[in-house]
Amino acid sequence: MSLNKEQIKYLAILSRMDIQDSETKDVVDKLSRIVEFVDQLQAVSTEGTEPMAHPLEQGQRLRIDKVTEDNQREKIQLNANETNNGMYLVPKVID
Amino acid sequence: MMTIKEIQNMTLCALKQGMKDKDFTSLEITEVLLSRINGLGAPLNAFITVTAEQAIKEAKDADKLIVAGKDKPLLGLPIAHKDLFCTDGVLTSCASKMLHNFIPPYDASVVKNLKASGAIMLGKTNMDEFAMGSSNETSYYGPVKNPWNLDLSPGGSSGGSATAVAACLVPAATGTDTGGSIRQPAALTGITGIKPTYGRVSRFGMIAFASSLDQGGVFTRSAEDAALLLGEMAGFDDNDSTSVDVPVPDYLGGINQSIKGLKIGLVRQHFDAGLDDDNAIAVKEALNVLKDQGAEIIDIDLPNIELSVPTYYVVASAECSSNLSRYDGVRFGYRAENYKDLNEFYCKTRGEGFGAEVKRRIMTGTYVLSAGYYDAYYLKAQKVRQLISQDFKKAFEKVDLIAGPTTPSPAFALGAKMDDPIEMYLNDIYTIGANLAGLPGMSIPCGFVNDLPVGLQLVGKHFGEKSLLQCGHHYQQATDWHLQVPEQFK
Numbered sequence: 339m340s341l342n343k344e345q346i347k348y349l350a351i352l353s354r355m356d357i358q359d360s361e362t363k364d365v366v367d368k369l370s371r372i373v374e375f376v377d378q379l380q381a382v383s384t385e386g387t388e389p390m391a392h393p394l395e396q397g398q399r400l401r402i403d404k405v406t407e408d409n410q411r412e413k414i415q416l417n418a419n420e421t422n423n424g425m426y427l428v429p430k431v432i433d
Numbered sequence: 434m435m436t437i438k439e440i441q442n443m444t445l446c447a448l449k450q451g452m453k454d455k456d457f458t459s460l461e462i463t464e465v466l467l468s469r470i471n472g473l474g475a476p477l478n479a480f481i482t483v484t485a486e487q488a489i490k491e492a493k494d495a496d497k498l499i500v501a502g503k504d505k506p507l508l509g510l511p512i513a514h515k516d517l518f519c520t521d522g523v524l525t526s527c528a529s530k531m532l533h534n535f536i537p538p539y540d541a542s543v544v545k546n547l548k549a550s551g552a553i554m555l556g557k558t559n560m561d562e563f564a565m566g567s568s569n570e571t572s573y574y575g576p577v578k579n580p581w582n583l584d585l586s587p588g589g590s591s592g593g594s595a596t597a598v599a600a601c602l603v604p605a606a607t608g609t610d611t612g613g614s615i616r617q618p619a620a621l622t623g624i625t626g627i628k629p630t631y632g633r634v635s636r637f638g639m640i641a642f643a644s645s646l647d648q649g650g651v652f653t654r655s656a657e658d659a660a661l662l663l664g665e666m667a668g669f670d671d672n673d674s675t676s677v678d679v680p681v682p683d684y685l686g687g688i689n690q691s692i693k694g695l696k697i698g699l700v701r702q703h704f705d706a707g708l709d710d711d712n713a714i715a716v717k718e719a720l721n722v723l724k725d726q727g728a729e730i731i732d733i734d735l736p737n738i739e740l741s742v743p744t745y746y747v748v749a750s751a752e753c754s755s756n757l758s759r760y761d762g763v764r765f766g767y768r769a770e771n772y773k774d775l776n777e778f779y780c781k782t783r784g785e786g787f788g789a790e791v792k793r794r795i796m797t798g799t800y801v802l803s804a805g806y807y808d809a810y811y812l813k814a815q816k817v818r819q820l821i822s823q824d825f826k827k828a829f830e831k832v833d834l835i836a837g838p839t840t841p842s843p844a845f846a847l848g849a850k851m852d853d854p855i856e857m858y859l860n861d862i863y864t865i866g867a868n869l870a871g872l873p874g875m876s877i878p879c880g881f882v883n884d885l886p887v888g889l890q891l892v893g894k895h896f897g898e899k900s901l902l903q904c905g906h907h908y909q910q911a912t913d914w915h916l917q918v919p920e921q922f923k
Contacts, residue, residue, distance in 0.1 A: 341800075345800075346796070349796045349799050349800055349803075350780075350784075350796070352799050352803065353754065353783070353792075353795050353796055353799045354758075354761075354776070354779040354780050354783055355780060355783040355784050355787065355792060355795060355796075356780045356781055356783070356784025356785070357784065357792070358784070361789070361792075364789070365792070365793065365796070368793055368854050369793060369796060369797060369800075371853075371854060371855055372746060372793070372797050372854055372855070373797070373800065375742075375743055375746070375855050375858075376743040376746055376747050376801075376810065376814075377743075378740070378743055379740065379743050379744065379747070379810070379813050379814055379817055380809065380813065382737075382740060382813075382817050382820070384813065384816035384817060384819075384820065387816045387819050387820060388816070388819060389812055389815035389816045389818075389819060390815050390816070390818040390819040390822060390869075391815070392645070392675075392871075393631045393632075393645065393822070393869075393870060393871020393872075394630075394631060394632060394677065394871055394895060396632070396675070396677070398674060399674055401671065410538055413538045414538050414764075415764075416536065416538070417534075417535055417536060417538075417764065417765035417766070418763070418764055418765060419762070419763075419768040426763050426764055428763055428775055428778065429772060429773075429774055429775045429778050430774075430775075431774075431775050
């Protein structure tokens with residue numbers, strides 16, 4: 339199945355990722371080819387087959403909920419573009 | 434006695450012996466290699482960051498310990514890390530504009546383990562952006578070149594690590610393998626590369642691409658070195674919820690044990706159309722060598738193996754779209770400049786920060802997970818993955834190892850496959866199966882086609898790394914493909 343421009347626009351919205359007009363043609367073309375390629379899976383009979391969840395059939399390991407690390411807020415926030423009083427700043431979301 | 438001039442070609446094991454015999458010091462090794470990285474090796478673009486100052490300091494410290502009679506398995510041995518492993522205080526970009534300014538506040542467990550064993554880091558190697566690529570051309574820092582021919586790709590995604598080892602800039606390097614990203618570049622640059630069993634090496638601090646497939650491993654000049662290095666980096670890690678609590682065997686001990694009676698499966702489907710004729714000959718000749726050493730070659734079938742590439746591109750893309758949602762421009766990484774609200778802030782940051790291939794994979798993943806398509810694509814792929822995995826299980830009832838080509842052909846030209854994503858993806862046709870089934874896989878050089886190296890792939894049972902390494906070591910005792918060095922970098 340090939341994808342159209344509208345579907346690509348919608349995927350870009352879902353992915354929170356701008357796609358420039360100049361990129362659109364290339365994205366439509368290549369993504370369509372990828373989807374057509376993976377479409378061959380539809381023809382495979384998988385009746386009675388359980389979807390694979392883990393390569394080693396392992397379950398989720400749990401641990402006791404306790405603090406294992408020291409507070410390194412300042413070091414960690416060195417990577418942020420904007421912080422104030424130890425908090426991350428983002429554009430205003432509430433008027 | 435070994436001389437300083439031979440350092441560049443030496444294996445980790447030989448360098449270790451040389452330091453022990455006082456033929457040279459860790460500082461001397463480090464200085465020779467740093468000057469190669471910054472000189473002869475510079476046009477290869479194998480490194481994103483060279484940590485010269487830190488390396489020299491660490492080498493001096495190692496030399497002091499050696500003089501004091503201290504011993505650690507990797508003491509004073511220089512290595513490089515793929516720029517996907519977090520390194521405390523050192524840029525870790527994942528070859529993306531998105532992380533061009535990211536300085537991790539901690540070391541990945543792999544980095545920590547190797548440091549604790551005495552290894553010295555010379556730098557961080559180039560790669561495909563977020564490990565998404567098979568040619569090392571999607572890097573924000575430009576493509577890596579193949580040392581055998583600078584117009585060709587070294588493969589990917591761990592192309593920088595492979596090239597660095599193949600061009601004798603460093604004796605060993607770490608890599609990661611989600612669909613073949615260690616084995617394919619190892620084959621295309623003529624070196625040894627191993628991806629262990631899923632869960633064998635900690636993923637903590639490894640920047641995630643597809644979490645159910647990603648696995649760290651190594652590039653070396655020999656199977657023996659791979660045994661040494663893997664033994665030091667593997668092991669259970671409480672910080673990785675998929676790390677497996679199984680003791681790490683002594684990979685080096687017993688590596689010389691005979692392979693007489695070892696049953697090696699040859700996958701019929703691997704020799705169908707698509708495989709270069711000369712490449713097939715090289716692989717079959719390699720199997721004859723193993724046969725002469727006592728291995729038994731048995732034909733086997735993996736009936737669903739051809740479906741591994743489409744299955745992979747659904748599963749890996751789905752996981753990538755989820756994993757890469759963390760890049761929001763708020764806490765770390767690239768941040769767009771002009772925006773009017775939070776939504777635009779996210780969209781611009783991600784639209785400007787990711788490269789074309791990464792965007793395609795995020796969108797493919799978003800598509801296969803979206804309402805109305807989930808069952809048809811994602812769930813279906815996970816079922817086909819189960820079928821592929823069962824094929825391996827059945828095969829391993831008959832054989833101890835599975836052998837075949839690592840890639841369909843030798844290295845291809847830079848740019849040759851960039852316009853056709855499917856053609857690029859099909860380069861991983863022989864390697865992806867092991868990732869889907871969580872099995873260990875290794876590529877070792879097994880000859881040359883058109884003056885370019887090609888690889889023999891060995892796939893083992895879960896936690897069967899030891900027999901892969903043993904088999905690779907025996908092959909390398911009988912052949913010298915792994916000792917070949919590109920003329921320009923001798």
